[in-house]
Amino acid sequence: MSHTVVSPARIGRSSLGALGVLALALGALQTVVEPALPLLQRELGVSPAEGALVGNALLITGAVLTPVAGKLGDRYGGKRVLMWLMAAVSAGGLLAGFAPNLPVLLLGQILQGAMVGALPLSFILVRKHLTTGASQAAIGVVVALFTGGGMVGTAIAGPIAEALSWHGMFVVPTVVIIAATVVVARLMPHDPPIDAEGGIDWPGAVLLSGALLALMIGLVTVTSGGLSPLAIGAIAVLAAALATGWVAVERKAVSPMVDLRMLAKPVMRNSWVLTLVITVSSGMVVFLLPQLFAVDANGYGFAASTTTIGLFLLPGALAGAFSDSVGGIAARRFGPRAVVIVGAVVTAATMLGLAALHTAAWQLVLAKMLTAVAAGVATTALLASTATAVEAEDTGIATSLLVVTRVIGVALGAQIGGAILAAGGDALTDQPAESAFVLGFAVSGLVAASALLVVRSTKKGIKA
Template sequence: MHGAVRHGPAEPGVLVDTPRPTARTGGVVGILAFAGIVAAITQTLVVPLIAELPKILGTSSSNASWVITATLLAAAVATPVAGRLGDMFGKRRMLLVSLTPLVAGSVVCALSSSVVPMIVGRGLQGLGMGVVPLGISLLRDVVPAEKLGSSIAIMSASMGVGGALGLPFAAAIAENSSWRVLFWVVAALSLAVGALIRFLVPRDAESRASQGFDVLGAIGLGIALVCLLLGVSKGADWGWGSGTTLGLLAAAVVVLLAWGRWELRVEDPLVDLRVTARPQILLTNAASVLIGFSMYAQSLVVPQLFQLPEGTGYGLGQSMLAMGLWMAPSGLMMMVMSPVGAKLSAARGPKVTLATGALIISLGYGLAVPVIDGGSTWSLLAVTLVCNTGVGFAYGAMPALIMGAVPQSETASANSFNTLMRSIGSSLAAAVIGVVMAQMTTDFGGHALTTAGGFRAAMLIGCGVALAAAFLAALIPVRAPANKDPLATEPSAPEAATAQA
């Protein structure tokens, strides 16, 4: 029997039944999950090199930090654009297009000997980060309805797996071989992903290429995001009260307001703000910012606790490679628990799964607070396992909530915007947790190190933010669909009337 998904080919809010594929799709899900893993590895690739980058590139630490910032900014700008183009020209096609700068950027980085080409290469890699939301969106077109929830959970978990495996993988290569090998390996993996998608992944639903692309909207959103993320990520270096930081943040607000006005007036907007304003999507995106924050906060704290000297009384004195190996199981936990989250979504709805995931994250942070003083590698491992179990639940639920509230013709755009919200949350976490840990320091052998109290404060902040995410998730108004499709949610009558107006 054919499953059914509810979507509207033209008007958001006007939902109709459409047949879904019934072919075996395990291989397709595996390929798309592999693409997500490669994208996640790319993001964590330079972490083991951070301390060595100034020497490798012959530059200052401040200039070398742009190697990380460039990827963040490029990904933020490219992700919503890739999503919109995926809805217009096909998600599979845009997946292949997104892999092109990923390969090119990896090659440029591998051949770099100075900071400028390395920044350019990392920026190109960032342009390929739309792979994950495009892959999740493509699942709606090529996976049978009865397997869609579990497939989304697996694809979402791939980000955690890639991030967790990428750290020891990169550390092992950096310690035992040339750092250039890291980028050659990623280039080869990206080419392999492209070949698999090209020959084994079926084409998705009909595109909307006849509609126009909102160039001005893309430029405006790009400028606003660059100003916002640049101000947030560099505020600690430049000073939070500096004219540059405040000017960038103010410019972000002004440009976002102007961009919103434009998007409401243009016929084919980059982001349909009227659809985005639906309570289900709005609250899911708001919760996504908080989930992104709480997910990233512990990834800033735990690696430092693993690597700080034992003489501090709370550090565990592990090497970079050992730290990566201790943290790797937490990423695998996301993959192991993804079917559990999918079953919970099928039984109770993705809203419950999102709230449950947020509560589990908060529990992980709560467990971390008492073990900071006198903890062990095993206790920190337990903290990361609990936190990433919650992240796995939440990451599988958010795309399901988003796709259940938008027509199929806007799936990639809506998913990409949700991914952007998580990225903004991660950037805010880096800024807030960075300030906390920088302010609460002690002198240790002539070096300023974060105190145990600073780490506890960071964990408590993460716990509070996760609880706030659970509260927002509980407020998401989702109506149970009649056809049992875990992604299909009926809009309320006022919303449908507004959409048809």
């Protein structure tokens, strides 16, 4: 295996600045959908369950690409692969920006999901071209700007949609992405590929993406009533077959995208189950709150515009960013078990309380903040503790499994929330009934509370 040493001096502030702007724009493009989902559902004439697919399509692509992005960067060069991914993201953003209907918008979102792989590739570039200390600082800046971009996207979605139309929400960040990509291509030095060990698990990637898409589509069709029970059963069988095939491929692959053998270790298995439970509950919150903000104020809604919804969600985004930064510290000081218990109790109590009382906007804003902090601290604590509990050579495998689980959990939770609202729709108003929101909040709270049962039954595996 040969390595070419590149002088740290070859990468300057302009290159890092371009990477930072790119991360900021990517974060914005990823989050413009969250406050605008009710608007998109009205404009496209789709149900909440179908609307949930818009955000989940991006997450599914991200879940599949994240484990392989680093391998692709090592094999072909980080800069080259980053340019490939940005081409896909740019095409997806423009496709979504001019989408005439839901299928085209979903295709655009699927392509945009390639953005999730941009972060590990950015890390590869700064590691290869900077000293250790400088690369750590640069990575922190890129992550912070990506997170900050998410807040920007939440805030600008409404004003852009009102000024230009919902198509502009995708076009404006995409134009910035294209410009930043051009600058990165010109200023960032090429990094030489290395002889990466093992191949790329393309069969595993295809099977996982197919299984997730079939699962999401199945949740939509169950609540839409547009298909016969036989057709719904066929989709369920397809999803199960694809998932089974993925497990079989991962167990036999020389270089699997997700090494499922890690789940044989108690600390890994327990962290995986808890991460999935926490993020499913969190995903339901992420989907349900904007929907309730947008419902006409006929006794239980707020008739909020996309701009207002974005402002209501912004404190929660800030709280979530804060929680991600302190999760590891909390795990080290109090132990992951204590952090998970507190997070589960806070989330369960908040959502069950919201099911009973949701008549004022501040109640929803506060609920979003509390659940964002609880979920962020708990999942980050699990990630940090697992990274230090497994063998050093297994760190990458273990953390990638948990990162993928976080993405899948949020997507699954959002789709479940959409299915509940679609099933509880009011035929007269063509909007979800208040009882559907009550049920959704209660289910989210109960899912979070189930983490306490997992902790109790597996407490030996998640000690500090």
